[in-house]
Each structure stands twice: as C-alpha cells, then as structure tokens.
Amino acid sequence: MARSEIGRVSSPGTRVVIVDDHPIVRDALACLLGESPELQIVGVTASIRETLPLVERTMPDLLLVDLSLEDGSGIELARALRRTRTKTRVLIITGFRDEFAAAEALSVGVHGYILKEQPTADLLVAIDTVARGGRYISPLMASRMRTDTSHGSEDRLLARLSRREREIFRLVVAGSGSKEIASRLFISVKTVDTHRTNINRKLGVRTTASLIRFAAAHGIAIAPRASSEDTDLLEPAAPPPVIPTV
Numbered sequence: 001m002a003r004s005e006i007g008r009v010s011s012p013g014t015r016v017v018i019v020d021d022h023p024i025v026r027d028a029l030a031c032l033l034g035e036s037p038e039l040q041i042v043g044v045t046a047s048i049r050e051t052l053p054l055v056e057r058t059m060p061d062l063l064l065v066d067l068s069l070e071d072g073s074g075i076e077l078a079r080a081l082r083r084t085r086t087k088t089r090v091l092i093i094t095g096f097r098d099e100f101a102a103a104e105a106l107s108v109g110v111h112g113y114i115l116k117e118q119p120t121a122d123l124l125v126a127i128d129t130v131a132r133g134g135r136y137i138s139p140l141m142a143s144r145m146r147t148d149t150s151h152g153s154e155d156r157l158l159a160r161l162s163r164r165e166r167e168i169f170r171l172v173v174a175g176s177g178s179k180e181i182a183s184r185l186f187i188s189v190k191t192v193d194t195h196r197t198n199i200n201r202k203l204g205v206r207t208t209a210s211l212i213r214f215a216a217a218h219g220i221a222i223a224p225r226a227s228s229e230d231t232d233l234l235e236p237a238a239p240p241p242v243i244p245t246v
Helices: 023-034 048-058 074-084 099-107 120-131 139-147 153-158 163-173 178-185 189-203 208-217
Strands: 014-019 039-045 062-066 089-094 112-115
Touching: 014 023, 014 048, 014 120, 023 039, 023 062, 039 048, 048 062, 048 074, 062 074, 062 120, 074 089, 074 099, 089 099, 089 120, 099 112, 099 139, 112 120, 112 139, 163 178, 163 189, 163 208, 178 189, 189 208
Parallel strands: 014 039, 014 062, 062 089, 089 112
Antiparallel strands: none
C-alpha cells in the first residue's frame, strides 16, 4: 500500500490514519484494519512532517501512531497535534514495554497506549474505546506504571537505562560529543553512538536537542553527579593555588 493519503470510500466508520516508520508494519496494519467495516483507513505515513498536513486535509477521527518515527516520536506528534487543537484522537502502538513513555504519552494528551504484542482483538477494542471518547491503556503497562511509583523521580525516569547508558546520558546533556565521551570512558566512538541510539529509543526521543529538553523538563541534572556509580566521570579536583610566603 502506497504511503500517503488513501482515496476516500463511501462506507461509514471511524476514520483512521496509520503512522509507522516501518513499511511492512504500516502496510500490514492498513490491510488488517481495512477489513473491518467499522474502520476507514484514510492515510498512512511514516513521519511527523507527513502526518500533520495529512490530518489537516483528511480530519481523521483517530491516529494509530508508533512510538518511534522517522523524524521524532509519537509523543512529539501528539504534542504537535495538541497545539493545533485538532479533535483527532491519538492511540500509540509500540513494541516497547516502557512505563515512562506510557505515562509521558498520557500526560501530553495521548488517548491510548497499546503494545504490538497484544492480540488483534485488543487493538480493535482499543481503537473503538479511543474513537468513542474513552481512554485505553495496555493492562501490562498499567500494572507496570502502578508499581513504578515507589521509586524516586530521577531514578524512575532513568531506570530503563543501563549503568553505561546513564553515564553517557549525563555527558550528552552536559554538552559532550561522541568523541569526547569515547575518550573519557575509554570506549570507541562507534560504541558511544550505539549507546546513544539505545538511549534515544528507550526515552522516546530522536535528537540530542530532544534529549536535552527531556532532561530539563524532568529536572534531571545536566552535568555528571558524584555518586557511587559515576564518580569516575568527574575530572580530578585542581590543586589549591600555592601562595608564596613573604
């Protein structure tokens, strides 16, 4: 199925746009949902920049959006849609069991969050629930979000990152580039870039600027902190100046 606006059909139903940056997944969802007489697929896209004008043209009832897109995240798309005051509702569909991303999505106005591992019947229920004005959250994610509230704010937000990823996260938001990070941690630039890709994926961002905004928005320190797990990142203190005697 070609990526773009799809010709309108005469049958009634919930008007849906599918947003996913994987062509196979995107087209499979379009074929699967297109078989339902209660749904009308009016477009398929892979990015925020394609989706916003398509929403303006077609005025869909619902966007079925992957968490990770070509030029950002489903959460960033939801924020952009909220600024346009569109009545289109948003259902995130993702393969990541990330309770923070789910909470963040709901906080910016997303109306549902479902995992790709769930059965097709669950997806149809989620679409119907969201389209009718309700909210849907994957039962697994709802459970993980409830059990996550006992952790401290920053620890909770960064809990999905490994120790090395937390080290690199703090260096990135403090302004260090990949080469500098590689030198400080005695690893290759390629390894740093791999970690940065994983960090962005886990936190639902795409760019360094988005990562810095993420840190600022959640009050996360933007410089390495002295702690039991990252004191090795800090430069040694400079010796006190020598004061000549007279």
